[in-house]
Amino acid sequence: MKSLILVDADWIAFQMSSACQFPFRCHDGVWMPFAKEDDVFKAIDERMEYIKEQTGAKKIVMTLSSTDNWRHRFMDTYKGNRDPMNRPVALKAAKQYIAKKYTTLTEPGLEADDVMGIYATDPNWMPSYRKIIVTIDKDLKQIPAWHYNPEGDFEPWKQDTHDADALFFVQALAGDMTDGYSGCKGIGVDTAAKLLDDEPFVWERYEHVFKSGKRAGEKEMRWRKAPAENRYEQALSFYLKAGMTEDDLMNNGAVARILRHGEFDFKTNQTTFNTRELLEVMK
Structure with a gap:
């Protein structure tokens, strides 16, 4: 069966824009974070080619988070400890590049995690493909589906429902x-x-x-x-x-x-x- 990878594009964008960022000293002695967009875009493409090769995937679908989040209806402190100033300067550009270059899924009110979880377990979505969730986030192991962590797995593996529910x-x-x-x-x-x-x-x-x-x-x-x-x-x-x-x-x-x-x-x-x-x- 052909494989399709559902990729956490929030993570890819953050990781690659962080990797390509470096400190720059201005003429007045002020230091600022600096990044070249072309370097970030190249890093994203190279990373995706590597993941595609490792998983044997024929199709890539990137998932990006919506600006709103349903979890705040249950708990307004959810991810409230994230520092908005501590983000790579090219992060927005990286996400825009991904949305333009790749097939991308974004759903109102949903995080990328939820989008991956919903579509990976939908039997009517891309039924001719083996759908593989690609992320480094351990929380996604709650999803009974195929998984691949580029930083920890040698190959895709399948999570069963019992272990997913246990998590x-x-x-x-x-x-x-x-x-x-x-x-x-x-x-x-x-x-x-x-x-x-x-x-x-x-x-x-x-x-x-x-x-x-x-x-x-x-x-x-x-x-x-x-x-x-x-x-x-x-x-x-x-x-x-x-x-x-x-x-x-x-x-x-x-x-x-x-x-x-x-x-x-x-x-x-x-x-x-x-x-x-x-x-x-x-x-």
């Missing part, structure tokens, strides 16, 4: 501070991932009565483990134990989600998935 659970609990959402207090990636090794459990509060000693007869509230019906109940219990709310879980889970086919209504520009339902049906 979503981990992100919903652990969050991602680089993207501006904290997840559950006190829960990191390793802790969240280890939970998936066993059957789901919840933390429940109970009243403990001291049997002896100076505090004999006194009562205090403690936490203990109890069986859970599904991963949603488990995730919620961790949030509640940390003094957080169900809304915190729903919002963190929402912004953590990389969209798949059927999870976005292009007519209303609204997401159609539900964090609770996604976690409840996890295998």
Whole structure:
């Protein structure tokens, strides 16, 4: 089967415009970042030729983020820690070049990640091609599709649905501070991932009565483990134990989600998935 690569053009534009930027000393002693557009454009083309060769792709489709972002409806701090001044000076020109030179997909309200996730899992879009997601972003492993990371993979590989869903659970609990959402207090990636090794459990509060000693007869509230019906109940219990709310879980889970086919209504520009339902049906 012929291969098609869905490329994170936000990353390509940023990486190549950064690589071609260098400091320039003006005559008055002021230093400024400097880049030649032609060098940036050449670097983009060379990078894409390399990726095309490594994947054996016959077709390239670049994905660029929209200026607006549906995740801000759930969390206004999402990516709010990004410094707009700390961007390569030729970044805008690089994106414009990509949009002009290559077949490019941009959808209102969507990040490039979501565009890749939706089209890679759409069985009716380019059905005669094996669609490969090309990015260095680990979050895209939430998508059950073919993947290729030019900085870590020797060849394309396929992510299965079980592992993709597991990564979503981990992100919903652990969050991602680089993207501006904290997840559950006190829960990191390793802790969240280890939970998936066993059957789901919840933390429940109970009243403990001291049997002896100076505090004999006194009562205090403690936490203990109890069986859970599904991963949603488990995730919620961790949030509640940390003094957080169900809304915190729903919002963190929402912004953590990389969209798949059927999870976005292009007519209303609204997401159609539900964090609770996604976690409840996890295998």
